[in-house]
Amino acid sequence: MEGETPPEHECPAVCDRLHSSVHDKENSPMMRAVLCAQVCKVYRFLTEDQRWLLVREQMSETPLSFSLPKQLLSTLIRRSEGAWRPSPHWDGLRHDVINHCNHLIGCYQETLAELDKLSASSCFKSSSSKSDKHLQFVPTNLHSQRMEVTGPNSVWYEVITFGAPAHHHQAFKHGGLKRLLSKHTNNRDGCSVSYSQDESSRARELLASVAQLQPLVFGLAEELLAVSLELNTEQFVHALKDELVKSALLAIHSQRSASDNNSHVHSNGLLCDNTLRQQASPGQQDASRRDAEEYVEEEWDRAWANVAMSLNCIHAMGDRLQGREHRHQEMTSSEDQIHCALVMTFRTSSSSSSSSSSWQEQLLPLVVTLRDCVREAAGKARAAMTFVVLQGAVAASVAQGPEHIVQRRHAVFSQALSAVVCGFMLKLFGGLEDPDFLLQLHSVGVLVQFEGLLSTYGDEVGMLEDMEVGVADLSTVAFTVSEAKSEQADDLLPTLSGAWGSLVVEVPLPPETFESLPQEVKDGRLIRVHPVLFNIGINQQQSLAERFGDSSLQERVNQQSCERLRVYCNTLTDTLPHTAGIQSLSDLLSSLDRSVQTKKRKNVEVLWIAATVCRRVNGVRLTSCKSAKDRTAMSVTLEQCLLLRERHTLSPRHFSAALDCMRRDGCRMENVQKNVGSRKFAFSGVQLLTFPKLYRPPDGSFGSTH
Known part of the structure; x- marks a missing residue:
């Protein structure tokens, strides 16, 4: 502790204990949730003005080593299981997507089951287990390395240490992710149909709207027959009248036409640009696309015209039956003329009916027609949005690469994520x-x-x-x-x-x-x-x-x-x-x-x-x-001593002694012991000659680990 002047010959010493008040904050529920199995060392170092500097070094495991990978695995499994089953349309394409995911799901479920067993008794993956198949999502040797400098205002310094996030089970014969992804990107064909992540998200929302609003419209129609003459379908119309629906219908039509012309379709259902180019000249492609656009627009407009006419007939009938028919505008369009003819025909037929005829009997044919029209429009929209979702799913799977690349990427990310979450929580708490x-x-x-x-x-x-x-x-x-x-x-x-x-x-x-x-x-x-x-x-x-x-x-x-x-x-x-x-x-x-x-x-x-x-x-x-x-131990102990020298006036004369003390007797030696069962860093004297000088451990602290 700063204050008492030590004898000149005194060297840095590892203390046995620290006053209990220093531990109070560290025993808070928040800290106990993120750190466990703590190892502590306490040192006394000399400052430039010949006072004692009390330093506490703490190394901790974390339950996040297993809890975050387990959550990520569960998320990936749920996403793969549920994302590609929005409707019964496009079964072939859906089948391809599911096949792409099924083996990953099986592997992840098996891995998750193993992690559930292991996490019940451990928060730590040793360096000797870095190639274990079922532990690839778990970061290797993850610890928080923390140093507290005690004084009038105690200060904590933190660094998270863990084995470089990598997939050791697949090994590195063909390189790592950067090289594998680069090769995959260069080799895969361009695709003629693709949708952004935002478009895929909007398609999912529209599918949900259809699923929610179509039954609602049908329910209101039944209620209309029973009680009310007001039918509000604005939400339904707004949900389905989306440009994405029309563009997707065009894409569906294009793929069907291409399939009819024996074009090449990959097993994943995506058409390739180069295939389309080989089949037709640019002029032919433009003409074909214009024809397709006209066909799709005509079909889509027809479906909505039917819905609109049905609604107008129902509203007109309701107005007539309630004595509220007030038509103030002339109908000049062909649509309105058709609508008028339909209403007039209905009026003629209904006027011959008995005056005691119920509203339900008169409205029933129109409500049935409305339901049929809505069902047709919703069906087209559902097919289009399912197409968007599935194409997005396939494109995502194709972009990520083959299964072994996807699994490698997920595992590497899981290791990095677990370490970052631990570091963020400590930074937030502090x-x-x-x-x-x-x-x-x-x-x-x-x-x-x-x-x-x-x-x-x-x-x-x-x-x-x-x-x-x-x-x-x-x-x-x-x-x-x-x-x-x-x-x-x-x-x-x-x-x-x-x-x-x-x-x-x-x-x-x-x-x-x-x-x-x-x-x-x-x-x-x-x-x-x-x-x-x-x-x-x-x-x-x-x-x-x-x-x-x-x-x-x-x-x-x-x-x-x-x-x-x-x-x-x-x-x-x-x-x-x-x-x-x-x-x-x-x-x-x-x-x-x-x-x-x-x-x-x-x-x-x-x-x-x-x-x-x-x-x-x-x-x-x-x-x-x-x-x-080993190398990480050299780095974190050097960083700790540099901080003590630059921010807490550690005596330059005692810098090397403090560094050797931390490496020989500190927490990182305990880390070596728990990983390989030896209290020696895995360096040889010849190897250390190639190391920067400040990264070399003291004599007696390195050698064979066996």
């Missing part, structure tokens, strides 16, 4: 009393900065390609905060909703805590995720890559992330110009850009500057190597 931070969350979003230590040689190239895609996919994720039902651990766990490409993670807070939040956050405003990845290989394999191989993947990843980071920081500066700490961002970003552009081997300065920017903007920090066991 900033609940900071109004600037809370304002930043809902107005700009949260920065998530991944630090990679993977080499660009051998299998780790594939791991980095997996990680690049997994990190990028997080940009479609958003957080929201809600009020928990209680302070029980289960009620404070985050929940996942939405679908692939638009997932929302809901973080519940205890009622009293929730009430203190800004209104925008309480209203459920989405908090967007802005992910970036910076990677610098530091081991002997990176030396081979730099001398004889290719580091272009690392260079591209860092350059792109540098640009994304600048965009986020500029948005933050423009939106919240008075937020503390952002004034110096411009200089930091310029330094980062120079470091990224510099052709320097193992330029770890890139990682240091990126981490500094992340902390300056209250971002979530994550660090990964292959297993988060």
